[in-house]
Amino acid sequence: MNDTWALEVTDLSVRYGDVRALQDVGFRLRTGRVTGLVGMNGSGKSTLFRSVMGLVRPVSGQVRILGTGPGHARRAGLVGYVPQEEDVDWTFPVSVRDVVMMGRYGRLGPTRRPRRADREAVTAALERVGLADLAGRRIGALSGGQRKRAFVARCLAQDARLMLLDEPLAGVDTTSATTITGLLRELAADGRTVLVSTHDLRSLPAMCDDALLLQRRVLLHAAPEEVLEPHNLARAFGADGRAAAEVLP
Ligand SMILES: Nc1ncnc2c1ncn2[C@@H]1O[C@H](COP(=O)(O)OP(=O)(O)OP(=O)(O)O)[C@@H](O)[C@H]1O
Numbered sequence: 001m002n003d004t005w006a007l008e009v010t011d012l013s014v015r016y017g018d019v020r021a022l023q024d025v026g027f028r029l030r031t032g033r034v035t036g037l038v039g040m041n042g043s044g045k046s047t048l049f050r051s052v053m054g055l056v057r058p059v060s061g062q063v064r065i066l067g068t069g070p071g072h073a074r075r076a077g078l079v080g081y082v083p084q085e086e087d088v089d090w091t092f093p094v095s096v097r098d099v100v101m102m103g104r105y106g107r108l109g110p111t112r113r114p115r116r117a118d119r120e121a122v123t124a125a126l127e128r129v130g131l132a133d134l135a136g137r138r139i140g141a142l143s144g145g146q147r148k149r150a151f152v153a154r155c156l157a158q159d160a161r162l163m164l165l166d167e168p169l170a171g172v173d174t175t176s177a178t179t180i181t182g183l184l185r186e187l188a189a190d191g192r193t194v195l196v197s198t199h200d201l202r203s204l205p206a207m208c209d210d211a212l213l214l215q216r217r218v219l220l221h222a223a224p225e226e227v228l229e230p231h232n233l234a235r236a237f238g239a240d241g242r243a244a245a246e247v248l249p
Contacts, residue, residue: 145176
């Protein structure tokens with residue numbers, strides 16, 4: 001078996017001034033699986049994504065993506081990122097098609113002009129997320145769920161091997177949630193690796209093969225059903241975790 005992990009995080013610690021956002025985080029993701037990232041507000045989920053993208057500098061530890069470092073992986077288009085809603089400037093005057101084309105930037109030649117293959121990849125990605133009809137619309141004029149789908153389409157157009165999605169189901173309509181969940185399963189079946197954070201614990205078993213429970217460090221990396229056991233949720237969420245577990249089917 002190929003022993004190159006899609007993502008390997010070793011002893012990763014990240015600080016913002018006095019705030020210890022991540023402490024000795026370690027885990028490995030196998031190719032072709034969807035892993036859910038679960039933890040309370042402030043547990044370090046977005047920081048973990050930013051570290052994997054090479055956007056924050058860790059105090060210590062290492063990130064390897066398909067055997068290479070974050071900077072190289074990003075430049076090579078190996079890793080794609082769907083950021084949280086708050087991390088995007090939605091007033092930026094670009095069309096949905098432009099946003100998806102950004103996924104192709106790493107592949108454009110020296111002229112930086114999209115070629116036919118780039119345009120076709122963008123059209124295919126837009127169709128796959130059901131946004132072909134809205135391609136010309138300004139990104140800021142889309143609903144929350146449609147914006148998420150546009151960013152998922154950017155990852156698809158990029159043909160990223162590892163996809164990171166920060167709360168793709170937050171505030172989205174049922175249609176978008178179903179589209180996104182189905183897409184993640186298809187992508188994994190296609191040999192991509194997906195790490196997806198979510199507060200929607202009900203969606204975990206249907207969406208994910210594995211789940212990571214984070215509270216500044218990894219508390220548990222196991223099957224979703226095990227992570228959802230009340231005593232495990234209580235470790236990450238305290239009393240909120242027990243309350244969350246009670247509403248689960
Ligand atoms: N730019 C920053 N400067 C200072 N502190 C930060 C910064 N970004 C995050 N933090 C702090 O680091 C910790 C981890 O934050 P992070 O955003 O990674 O958590 P999260 O799990 O993604 O939270 P949420 O579920 O609310 O999005 C929190 O205590 C947060 O306040």
